[in-house]
Amino acid sequence: MQKKSRIEDVAQAAGVSTATVSRALSQPERVSEKTRRIVEQVVKRLHYVPDAAGRALASGRTHTVGCVIPTLDLAIFARSTHALQSTLSEAGYQLLVASHNYDLDTEAELVQALQQRGVDAMVLVGAEHHNKLWESVKRWRKPTFLTWVCDERLPSIGFDNAKAASIAAEHLIGLGHRKIGFISGYTKHNDRAAQRKLGFIKTMEENGLIWCEAMLSEQELSINGGRLGLRVLFGSKKPLTAVVCGTDMLAIGALLEAQDRGLRIPQDLSICGIDNHELGAEIKPRLTTINLPTRELGQIAAMQIIQTLAGEPVADQSLVAVNLIVRESTSAIRSNSPPECKGVWHSPKSVDT
Numbered sequence: 001m002q003k004k005s006r007i008e009d010v011a012q013a014a015g016v017s018t019a020t021v022s023r024a025l026s027q028p029e030r031v032s033e034k035t036r037r038i039v040e041q042v043v044k045r046l047h048y049v050p051d052a053a054g055r056a057l058a059s060g061r062t063h064t065v066g067c068v069i070p071t072l073d074l075a076i077f078a079r080s081t082h083a084l085q086s087t088l089s090e091a092g093y094q095l096l097v098a099s100h101n102y103d104l105d106t107e108a109e110l111v112q113a114l115q116q117r118g119v120d121a122m123v124l125v126g127a128e129h130h131n132k133l134w135e136s137v138k139r140w141r142k143p144t145f146l147t148w149v150c151d152e153r154l155p156s157i158g159f160d161n162a163k164a165a166s167i168a169a170e171h172l173i174g175l176g177h178r179k180i181g182f183i184s185g186y187t188k189h190n191d192r193a194a195q196r197k198l199g200f201i202k203t204m205e206e207n208g209l210i211w212c213e214a215m216l217s218e219q220e221l222s223i224n225g226g227r228l229g230l231r232v233l234f235g236s237k238k239p240l241t242a243v244v245c246g247t248d249m250l251a252i253g254a255l256l257e258a259q260d261r262g263l264r265i266p267q268d269l270s271i272c273g274i275d276n277h278e279l280g281a282e283i284k285p286r287l288t289t290i291n292l293p294t295r296e297l298g299q300i301a302a303m304q305i306i307q308t309l310a311g312e313p314v315a316d317q318s319l320v321a322v323n324l325i326v327r328e329s330t331s332a333i334r335s336n337s338p339p340e341c342k343g344v345w346h347s348p349k350s351v352d353t
Contacts, residue, residue, distance in 0.1 A: 005046040014042045064094045065305055066114030067123040068107055070190070072099045074221060076247070076275050076294055077125070080147065083298030084123065091306045093120070102189045108133040115140050121305045127151035128191040143308045147301050148192055150317045155308075157301045157318045161192045162199030164290045164322045168244045168272040169203040171288070171324055176333035177242040177270060178209055183229030183254055184246040185221040193218075196246045196274065215240065219250065226253020234261075241333050242270040248277035248289055255283065255329060266331040276325060285328035292322055 011018045016035060024031045024039040031039075042048075065088055069077045085095040096114060100107035108130045111122060115136065121143040137144045137154070146156040165182075172180050182200045185193035197216070204211050217232040219225035229250060233240060245251035251273030255265055263269050265285050273280055273289040280287035297320050304314040 005048040007048070009046055010039065010042050010048050013046065014038050061120050061309075062118045063092055064096055064117070064119045065121045065123065066111070066117075066119040067095055067097045068110050068114070069097065069099050069125050070102050072097075074247075074249070075277060076292070080294040080298035080301075083295040084302045085298075087299050087302030088305065091302075093306070102186075104128075104130040104133070104189055108136065112136055115142075120309055121145070123147060123301060123305070124154075126191045127153070127156075128189060143305060145301055145305060147297060149195070150319055152316070155304065155314060155316055157297055157304065157320065159192075159292050159297070159320055159322055161195035162202070164274050164292065165196035165199035165244060165246070166203040167322065167324050168274060168290050169200050170207075171326070172242040172244065172270055172272060172330060173203070173207050173209070175242075175270065175330060178333075179215075179240045179242070180204070180209075181215045181217070181233040181240040181243045182246075183226060183233070183243060183250045184216065184218045185225075185250070186218050193221075193246055200244055221247055221249060223249055223253035223256065226250035226255075227257040228253075230254040230257040240269070242272070242330070245271065245273045248273035248275050248280045248287060251287055251289070251329075252277075252279060252283060255285075255287065265329050267334055270330040270333075272330055281327070288327045288330040289325050290322055291325050293320055296320055 007018050007021055011021045014021065016039065020031060020035065021039055024036050025043070028036050067081060067084060069081060071077065081095075081097060085097075088095050096117070096119060098110040098114065100110055111124070111133055114122065119142075122137070122140075123145050125146075125148050127146055127149050134153075144154055146154045147158060149158040149161065150156040169180060182197065184197045187194040187197055201211065214235060215233065217229040219229040226245060226249060229245070230243065230253070233243065243254055245254055251271050255271050258265055258269050258271070265271060271287070273287050274292065275294070276289045276291040280289050300318055300320065304318070307314050
């Protein structure tokens with residue numbers, strides 16, 4: 001077995017001190033270009049791998065960032081997390097990712113474990129967290145960032161989730177729809193879903209439209225959840241004319257369920273999603289949606305982490321703009337027949353949002 005090269009071996013072969021080798025690898029700007037090139041050539045020739053633990057001990061940095069997300073199952077989190085990882089990697093940082101499946105106790109434990117591993121910064125999703133997590137972050141005194149929402153308690157990079165749902169509802173109202181349903185993800189321990197639901201209700205209220213509880217359905221964030229959500233909404237005697245869905249996966253499920261029931265989209269039912277999943281542009285008819293630039297969110301979060309660790313100031317709140325993408329799944333209302341809806345109807349002033 002070939003003997004593992006040491007930093008002393010690199011220093012001897014390069015004709016410099018071990019301290020110079022260390023600086024050339026961890027702080028290349030502090031050595032001359034000629035010295036850096038020589039060290040890099042020797043490192044490559046000797047297949048030298050720096051001791052991460054030793055570098056961390058010397059610098060007080062591990063060059064790792066922790067990221068705790070609700071789930072690994074959803075593409076929307078995969079896109080933002082990949083962008084976060086890619087941008088951090090270019091700057092020499094490794095991303096450590098964990099998921100808690102919407103369990104706040106598990107999330108707090110994962111954050112504590114990452115803190116104990118010595119990560120240099122932490123990234124969280126949303127602003128709804130266990131009290132012990134907030135206390136842990138406060139004691140930790142290292143950079144912690146919130147994503148997907150903006151909250152004054154920590155530096156945040158997020159979307160206006162209420163506005164996203166409001167834009168979707170306004171689009172359908174502008175097309176003449178008045179009986180609009182809403183299929184949401186579960187709002188417990190999910191402030192993004194809760195904000196979208198409230199944004200929808202507020203927009204209905206502001207436009208003088210009444211609504212009933214049977215027009216709202218909370219489901220698992222999946223295609224099957226969208227199917228089940230539409231079945232719940234169709235528990236009334238007549239179908240609604242339009243539906244807003246909290247994510248595109250829910251919207252795709254609702255669209256497929258409607259088609260299985262013999263409904264034409266959008267002639268019989270208009271459907272609008274949120275997040276602009278790539279599948280939405282591939283199904284027939286193509287899905288109208290609210291674009292959430294998730295990759296941009298991940299890139300901005302990474303850049304702010306890098307800037308903060310470099311001692312540079314960053315914005316307290318960074319709101320990433322969302323926008324409507326109109327495709328074929330929505331159109332002007334075709335029928336003036338109002339659908340019936342089971343449940344208690346609410347007047348435009350009955351909900352405190």
